[in-house]
Amino acid sequence: MSTEDRTETRIDALLSAVAALEESGASDDALCALRQEVEWLAGRYRRLDRNLHKLSRVSDRMQSQILELNDKLRKASITDPLTGLANRRGAADALSTQTRAALDHGTGFCVALLDIDHFKAVNDTHGHDVGDEVLEEVSARLTSSLRDNDMIARWGGEEFLVMLRDTSIADAALLIEGFLEALRERPVMTAAGPLKITVSGGLSPHDVTDDDFDHTILKADRALYAAKDGGRDQWRFAED
Amino acid sequence: MVERISIQGTRSSPEVDCDPATKTLRLEGESYPENTFDFYKPLVAWLEDVLAENDGGSDPVTLDVALAYLNTGSIKSLMDMLDRMDEAHEAGTAVAVVWRCDAENERVVELAEELLEDLSLPYEIKTE
Structure with a gap:
């Protein structure tokens, strides 16, 4: 029986005893027994009250732990574990928010797709650990050469997507050009020694009247392939 | 005579061994059974019987x-179990609680x- 059930049973018995005492002249013994019952119930009540408080505290704690865990999981689900950048899903979330903002307020943005040149050769020649080092270093340099407000994501294996908020195509071009140049000039230090790493890119402005960002990415992707075809280590504007 | 209750553990309910020979109720595993009160009701009753006997x-x-969770x-x-044991303890019955936890x-x-x-x-929290 739970403590509540036991207490209810005792309360019922107590009420019957009180009713019986009222009907017949009460003896001292009967009153003493009644007092003991009341004391028992008071003790139970205090225990229940204490347990209720304990349970509330424990439950509140569990709830905040669940919320914390949820938050961690949510972040993990939109983050690339190697580079710490947004993953494809995180990027898609940010892009769709920005696409809505563009429709509602007319704030433009640009999308750049950047792909490390000859990355397969890095992996094949030096192994995947060195390949990972290159990905991490390129991510770090990309992050430091862009602005806090820009969203950088690992879009695929060695491909990065950059969303430049509230940026004209001319300013976006300067940022991308700056990044390519800095990378070209300073080799990436790896366990296999310094490696000369370059990146190709495609840059596309988003049409603020478009309710979807797929077309913008498609254009950036075509521009990226044009840059690859043009000899790599360069970037291209998207064509309509 | 109180009977022994043994229940195999599942992913959401603990392994249970209520052994009248050692007067020990042991719970091990994780505890979030579908109907928690139905699961524990016979165990609380077992404990009451052993304490009474x-x-x-x-x-x-x-x-x-x-129990890890x-x-x-x-x-x-x-x-409820602890309350029952605490009352019995106050009434002079020998009782003990051991709670084993992973220190982490x-x-x-x-x-x-x-x-x-x-x-x-009397109780003991053993971190292992």
Whole structure:
């Protein structure tokens, strides 16, 4: 029986005893027994009250732990574990928010797709650990050469997507050009020694009247392939 | 004579061994069964029976808990068991509580302390 059930049973018995005492002249013994019952119930009540408080505290704690865990999981689900950048899903979330903002307020943005040149050769020649080092270093340099407000994501294996908020195509071009140049000039230090790493890119402005960002990415992707075809280590504007 | 209750553990319910020979109720695993109160009701009743039947010998009626996770209903049921044991202890029955926790599972250590600290019965929180 739970403590509540036991207490209810005792309360019922107590009420019957009180009713019986009222009907017949009460003896001292009967009153003493009644007092003991009341004391028992008071003790139970205090225990229940204490347990209720304990349970509330424990439950509140569990709830905040669940919320914390949820938050961690949510972040993990939109983050690339190697580079710490947004993953494809995180990027898609940010892009769709920005696409809505563009429709509602007319704030433009640009999308750049950047792909490390000859990355397969890095992996094949030096192994995947060195390949990972290159990905991490390129991510770090990309992050430091862009602005806090820009969203950088690992879009695929060695491909990065950059969303430049509230940026004209001319300013976006300067940022991308700056990044390519800095990378070209300073080799990436790896366990296999310094490696000369370059990146190709495609840059596309988003049409603020478009309710979807797929077309913008498609254009950036075509521009990226044009840059690859043009000899790599360069970037291209998207064509309509 | 109180009968032995043995229940195999599942992913959401603990392994149970209520052994009248050792007067020990042991719970091990994780505890978030589908219907928590139905799960614990016979265990609370078993404990009540063993406490009532206790011959006043020096072997304590023991609650041995090794639960890594408990839902709120399981915590409430454990509180009921502990209350019953605490009352019996106050009435002169030998009782003991052992709560085994993984030292890295801070949440359970904290929970065990919260449930046990203001009871008068003897208890031990073993971090392993």
